[in-house]
Amino acid sequence: MTRASLEKQPHEVAAMFDDVAAKYDLTNDVLSLGQARLWRKAVAQAVAARPGERVLDLAAGTGTSSLPFAATGAYVVPCDFSIGMLREGKKRHPHLPLTAGDATRLPFADGVFDAVTISFGLRNVQETDAALRELLRVTKPGGRVVICEFSHPTWAPFRTVYSEYLMRALPPVATAVSSNPDAYVYLAESIRDWPDQPALAARMQGAGWSKVAWRNLTGGIVALHRGRKPSEG
Numbered sequence: 001m002t003r004a005s006l007e008k009q010p011h012e013v014a015a016m017f018d019d020v021a022a023k024y025d026l027t028n029d030v031l032s033l034g035q036a037r038l039w040r041k042a043v044a045q046a047v048a049a050r051p052g053e054r055v056l057d058l059a060a061g062t063g064t065s066s067l068p069f070a071a072t073g074a075y076v077v078p079c080d081f082s083i084g085m086l087r088e089g090k091k092r093h094p095h096l097p098l099t100a101g102d103a104t105r106l107p108f109a110d111g112v113f114d115a116v117t118i119s120f121g122l123r124n125v126q127e128t129d130a131a132l133r134e135l136l137r138v139t140k141p142g143g144r145v146v147i148c149e150f151s152h153p154t155w156a157p158f159r160t161v162y163s164e165y166l167m168r169a170l171p172p173v174a175t176a177v178s179s180n181p182d183a184y185v186y187l188a189e190s191i192r193d194w195p196d197q198p199a200l201a202a203r204m205q206g207a208g209w210s211k212v213a214w215r216n217l218t219g220g221i222v223a224l225h226r227g228r229k230p231s232e233g
Helices: 010-031 035-047 064-071 083-092 128-137 156-177 182-193 197-206
Strands: 054-058 075-080 113-119 139-150 210-217 222-228
Touching: 035 064, 035 113, 035 139, 035 210, 035 222, 054 064, 054 128, 064 075, 075 083, 113 128, 128 139, 128 197, 139 197, 197 210, 197 222
Parallel strands: 054 075, 054 113, 113 139
Antiparallel strands: 139 222, 210 222
């Protein structure tokens, strides 16, 4: 069993997700008290994929997050750098074109996707700004990005309670349902260390995204950030 550190060495993060692949989706549902499904639905609505569009679902894990896009008639490419996650996903969803790839060096040509999205994965990338630039590179001019990530609750008293839950309650619960509970200690630490909503928006703008905005889900536990790639000409 392994866990990553906040230095987020790629091989450590990939190995950690390899360890938890089999029970990852179940564990997420339990630890989020069922909210994970609502968050995925919000992502699908924000991406608003249409038939025939090409959608990149980065950090797709087992491919569960890609199913709503495929259901619209879009061509979705689930991409992840955890081979264990991809293998588990291929067993469950053999029809999906699961693809191995590093967020900072995506294996796609420039400007091929109408929409790109990443849910609960950007936080695990060692070079966040490089990943934001890579997402921009593979998006068509005028295309869109949706980032779903844990964030900072907006109500201060709740923020304190939430932080205590992350650091004290989450690891014991993970012990009961996960194959690698130590990975969820990293999860708690990485959430607490992640920038707040305005800071992430600023980083998106710095990477070249325009029309950046966000909305909070579940009181700011999660935030949906959106943006557009500037049109040419």
